[in-house]
Amino acid sequence: MKTTQMIRNTIALVLLSTMASYAQFRPIQHSDRYHAEVDVVDMTDDEVSVTVVPPVQNENVATFAMPKIIPGTYDISDFGRFIKNFHAYDSYGNELEVEHTDVNRWVIQNAKSLYRITYDAIDTQEEYDKGIFLPGGTAISDSACMMNLFGFVGFMEGQDDMPFELEVKKFPGLNATTALDIMDQQDKRDKFYAQDYFELHDRPILYSTQANASVMVAGAEVMVGTYSPSGALVSEDILDEIMPVFTATRDYLGGTLPTDRYVVLVWGKQLSEFARDGSAGALEHFTSTTLVWPDMRGQEEGIRHVTAHEFFHIITPLNIHSEHIHSYDFMNPQMSKHLWFYEGVTEYNSLIAQVRGGIMSESEFMNEMVGKMNAADNYDEHIPMTLRSEHALDIFADQYGDVYQKGALIGMALDMHLRKETNGEEGLVDLLIKLKDMYGPDTFFVDNNFFDIIVDHTPAGTEEFLYNYIAGTHPLPFEELFDAMGYSYMESVPEYEVRRPDWSTSFISSRSRYYFVSRVDNSDPFTAEFGLQNGDYIKRWNGERVRQGELAEVLNEWAENATIGGEVTIEIERDGEELELSSTVTLEVNEERHILNKDENPTAEELRLLAQWLNL
Template identity: 35%
Template sequence: MNLRFFRLFALLFLLSFLLSFSIGTLSPLLAAGQNPTYRYQVDLKKSENGKLFVELLVGTLTEEKVQFCLPAMVPGTYKVYDFGRFVSDFQALDAEGKPLTIEQLNPNTWEIAPAQKLHTIRYAVRETFSDAQSPVVFEPAGTSYDAENLFVMNTHAIFGYFKNREREPFEIEIKKPADFYGSTSLIAKTQEKERDVFEIQSYHDLVDAPMMYCRPDTVNFEIGGAQILVSVYSSKDKIKAKDIADGIYQTLLAQKRYLNDELPIRKYAFLLNFFSGNSKSGAYGALEHSYSSFYHLPEMPIEYILPSVIEIAAHEFFHILTPLNIHSEEIHYFDFANPKMSKHLWLYEGVTEYFAHHALLCGGLSELSDFLETMREKILSARQYKDTPFTVMSLGCLDKHEDEYGNVYDKGALIGLCLDLKLRILSEGKYGLINLMQDLSKRYGKENPFKDDELFDVITELTYPEIRTFFAKHVEDNQPLPFEELFAQIGISYQAEGETQNIFIGEISLAADVTTRKLFISEVNTEDEATKKIGWQADDVIETVNGQEASADTILEVFEKAKDGDVLKWEVKRKVKGKDKIVKIKTPISFNKQKVLHHFEPEDLTGKKLDLLRDWKRMGEYQQRYGK
């Protein structure tokens, strides 16, 4: 799982089947004749004032006392939220409906006696989206109960468990409005017009499967042997599943190829809630699960929000590697009441973040210059955090080092980058980080966790002695990552402080339409006189430059050949009184030199450096497999 905060960038991401279609996890259903310990019932039609009313019919218990719990924290959130604080009107009843003795031990735990007589538990649970009480729950981990439009149901915030019985089976019955569809990664045992029933093997599987109930807007497709569901709720109906499904498909296609055409899942669900207004947490993003991910994003024009969806989805989907198939005992035997952290956030979040960007580079969905600029931004962003050894930060990310958690997406990704380069260099291009991850997946897998203190030695055993030194210096200690040394060997110059020459054609921002691949002007600084004089307008679609069809490649080629004083001639398509019109624009060229921190500059390459660069970008491998 992954909880991810992010900044939205302007650049860069139907029910196709019958309503009876559902997309499911690979987790096993109940064995024949096995009775669930928990039989939950929730009626969405009876929600009121931002509350759901939950009823639990209990299987046979033998203890004198039993503790019923909601989680203090769940895997992937890396923050204690105390979900029990949203529960009220808690009742424990015997078979005749008489109340049993209840003692609330803490915000998340109710002790019930005598447990042998316990038949029914009832309680109300309020939504988190509208709650401003600290700590405010990040919305992708929370709940929203809007009876007219949408139910966001992160199951850990609704359903509880009996202490020491987390791995016993559940049955969940959801009663729903007839025109609502439940999108989830769970397989429905029963799916009727106004009722869904799910059987789940354990609480760990339940909290790993969010649900979204609303009027259906879905797209389903198959890729790499995996069935994919894209389900969208748009508060003002501005964004449709079909608007973003192609971008997600192209991203998954690149990731499938990155994983050697083998996806270690059979089914996956993308659940996307696009909202208007503000969120209580002040943040937007996604929460990752083993077979699904839930997104809480602002409702914006599709050309602005799609690139962010693609970027986030690329990260979230890669969690099918880790922690799904590679994780420590702290995650496998997760303690929902008193969570213990692993020291390997560099692996769970950092490597995942690196793969998300590297896969797009290798798949041709981003250029080397874009990738290097992203890494440069991560180097700059990592400087805002303390220089704490990464294993130490990981272990203390819930308390002492809580403010440093965001560095998992910056320095964590840079650790993944350097480790990949190191492996490629040591193996002369034959073995990289993705190969290591696949070997670790085979060694461990979903049901076999590693010991936290042994992982570095296991990786060294699978690779090279130099890799153990790398971990000791740069992950267990805080020595600077060796960018200059590693990049030099693939023909890319790195300078902590360098100089670049900028070309000026006006203060504008370019974006790309993911579907048409056309470049357009996303922003224009109309306060700048030189820009104003040129005549750019927001939403201009660039058709040609100097008579050539405009693309990222042709524009870069024109820029590379341009000299100071040259004039570039553009043709743009612009809406004028509702009709498309071709407008001609001229931009006189001027250059200025600027000092930049953490500057990357590719060289003109031949020989071994070129071979290593091609191997790192997996160019030869992709050409052999896909003919391009």
């Protein structure tokens, strides 16, 4: 009996020992995948705790990294700045030696024994002085969390192509909206899967206590998740507003959407917070959009316009991209020459699809494009778009914004060129569909060969277009292109006006019965000739008495009848003395830029091309 009991005790001890040993290895470490845990149960300190069990390491020294930059921002982020309390352990809980070699890297010694990495990740919105673009960062509140996962989870250098199993610990009632594959969902724990670090970074999660909303469009699930402290932003309302964008895009692309899911995540902030934290906006992901937006009613239309742009990134770059995006380097990325295509053509597509889908009118579209022409005037026209794209992170960083202005105009001009050269039968969208079918998400083109690829699939004259207007600095041929569509375009026309005084005036009825000069710019010759001074009271302009609220009207009536070279007088009061000042009437020449008008008598051919372009 004693022997039997001893055997039972021995077995029990072995089982207990085995269980204890097994517990030390939970979760199990694999050679071909990561296991990451993010704890959002307690978010009161604007930070979350993170545990990463990396793949088994085969070298004695290994490096853990947080991204220096992520796609879509074209700016250095250095997410390692938001990591603290970094530690590495073996499977027995022994701490390994770690050296923080630069802002984004931690070098781990004895890495063959590495089992677990732990650290805390800080809310990037809370660290507003560090300049992270709000939609491209993380956000934490007591009841919500915007998980752009590149701000929470890093990777082992050389192993970013391995899958991630992500586990999120949460409190009951906190619901996830994401494009990630969901493996399991429970009250206190969710599990997700990403095929590699790029997919993990590309599919953010919004945790919120508010309900999300979804609908199927052409075989794709479109979902909206919101966090709105005031309750003004509602997922259902936003979904209703943006739905026409998805149906118009479906029709624009020939009846299908090149994705099986798309998620719009909206984080609401009070207007007063933007002055401190940064501007509202959105960041595209391949199958998601993150928006940080004013938390107030009536914002649905603005969200629709932004979503239209971000959604078209499912074409460029999700389905059409070069090697620089296909094998993205989060630490030292290589910039493409073709941001005009990734961002500019995307912006243009977001507008033309709405016109062709009946969401935007012809005149609204033309006004948008003229606005982009005027905005593009603020950038250096002597830098080719390919060159400023390639150097968007360094010497031409200040020119980056033009990809949304001139880049969109290039998209429009290329579309018009293709319509014109194919007698209206094909446009830019037909080229995009060809390229999408050739490449898709899993294949890339060589960045330096992109023009050759376009030329192979477009009519004669396209090669000249690409090298003159994109690789070169020739002005886009709008006069010729719009003329073919029944519009007249002029780059600029002079405007002649009678020069007015360069001054600021005020009227305080409790202090006087007259306007007084509060600022005068004597660098303007017409103004300087008067000899005006701050504090002068204006009694009469060219003999006309100036009463409260009438100064602008008096000046306008005078300007209509003024004689160039003649004299104009001002009667003023200065220090109790009445004076009459005079100046010589001069002409001011201004320039009106980008005049676009629809022809009164377009030809049938022009109307046909216009109709095929805009789907009228």
